[in-house]
Amino acid sequence: xxxxxxxxxxxxxxxxxxxxxxxxxxxxxxxxxxxxxxxxxxxxxxxxxxxxxxxxxxxxxxxxxxxxxxxxxxxxxxxxxxxxxxxxxxxxxxxxxxxxxxxxx
Amino acid sequence: xxxxxxxxxxxxxxxxxxxxxxxxxxxxxxxxxxxxxxxxxxxxxxxxxxxxxxxxxxxxxxxxxxxxxxxxxxxxxxxxxxxxxxxxxxxxxxxxxxxxxxxxxxxxxxxxxxxxxxxxxxxxxxxxxxxxxxxxxxxxxxxxxxxxxxxxxxxxxxxxxxxxxxxxxxxxxxxxxxxxxxxxxxxxxxxxxxxxxxxxxxxxxxxxxxxxxxxxxxxxxxxxxxxxxxxxx
Numbered sequence: 001x002x003x004x005x006x007x008x009x010x011x012x013x014x015x016x017x018x019x020x021x022x023x024x025x026x027x028x029x030x031x032x033x034x035x036x037x038x039x040x041x042x043x044x045x046x047x048x049x050x051x052x053x054x055x056x057x058x059x060x061x062x063x064x065x066x067x068x069x070x071x072x073x074x075x076x077x078x079x080x081x082x083x084x085x086x087x088x089x090x091x092x093x094x095x096x097x098x099x100x101x102x103x104x105x
Numbered sequence: 106x107x108x109x110x111x112x113x114x115x116x117x118x119x120x121x122x123x124x125x126x127x128x129x130x131x132x133x134x135x136x137x138x139x140x141x142x143x144x145x146x147x148x149x150x151x152x153x154x155x156x157x158x159x160x161x162x163x164x165x166x167x168x169x170x171x172x173x174x175x176x177x178x179x180x181x182x183x184x185x186x187x188x189x190x191x192x193x194x195x196x197x198x199x200x201x202x203x204x205x206x207x208x209x210x211x212x213x214x215x216x217x218x219x220x221x222x223x224x225x226x227x228x229x230x231x232x233x234x235x236x237x238x239x240x241x242x243x244x245x246x247x248x249x250x251x252x253x254x255x256x257x258x259x260x261x262x263x264x265x266x267x268x269x270x271x272x273x274x275x276x277x278x279x280x281x282x283x284x285x286x287x288x289x290x291x292x293x294x295x296x297x298x299x300x301x302x303x304x305x306x307x308x309x310x311x312x313x314x315x316x317x318x319x320x321x322x323x324x325x326x327x328x329x330x331x332x333x334x335x336x337x338x
Contacts, residue, residue: 039202096147
């Protein structure tokens with residue numbers, strides 16, 4: 001059941017939770033995170049919708065929660081749009097902290 | 106329509122323009138180049154992780170592709186070429202954005218909001234420049250002619266492709282007139298007295314307007330003359 005949701009929780013939610021536990025400071029950059037989410041929910045959604053609409057990919061191959069918005073299941077909005085984006089942003093943020101140029105500060 | 110290039114085309118279409126916005130602007134590029142290691146390793150790590158996760162997603166059946174929309178290129182490990190490229194470009198884009206936004210946020214600047222404000226200001230300045238259209242007799246003549254052509258087009262029930270030519274011709278004439286006016290104004294500031302070089306520059310600018318106006322007349326003739334002739338026949 002809920003293959004997509006479980007999948008997204010395991011591969012994005014779990015590593016994100018681990019990163020959150022170890023380094024909460026990474027989540028202090030609220031504007032950066034907010035804009036990233038904004039772009040994913042606008043451009044990203046349009047891209048996803050276009051891909052589903054023109055038949056590049058489909059989400060109905062596995063059981064979902066059953067709630068759909070424009071051909072995209074709800075768990076994609078919660079799972080990938082939020083957790084996936086936060087995961088990518090956090091990894092980039094970790095790298096930025098690791099390789100931060102001393103000239104900046 | 107795009108067939109097997111669909112996935113690939115969408116990936117380029119949604120990422121490359123945004124990447125250009127981040128990397129072409131000098132002010133941003135300086136920050137990004139200074140933090141290139143962070144961008145590189147984040148992109149590398151995310152591309153490897155994401156590509157494997159995406160392959161697993163297909164294995165699990167979390168989602169599915171229509172294979173006729175993909176090139177069919179499979180990389181070692183059973184990874185789809187499009188998936189790897191998707192992760193590479195998306196990771197590169199988001200990593201670049203995060204580095205840039207974080208750098209500015211640490212300085213108390215909202216870089217996106219700042220860019221939006223700059224864009225709005227440049228549009229506002231450009232619209233303010235339209236005021237120049239009211240300054241010269243030539244502008245009044247061109248605007249009058251433009252309106253007349255539009256009315257004629259509506260009456261003649263032009264086709265879409267004909268409207269395209271007419272609209273571009275009108276825009277080119279008005280745009281050229283504005284450039285010409287700007288050059289004339291600049292020339293007057295540089296040298297108010299008689300100067301042969303300034304005169305040559307002004308003549309060349311005026312000649313540019315003339316060529317565009319002649320082109321616009323040719324477009325008008327090609328679009329409207331056959332209809333006028335048919336009317337008299």
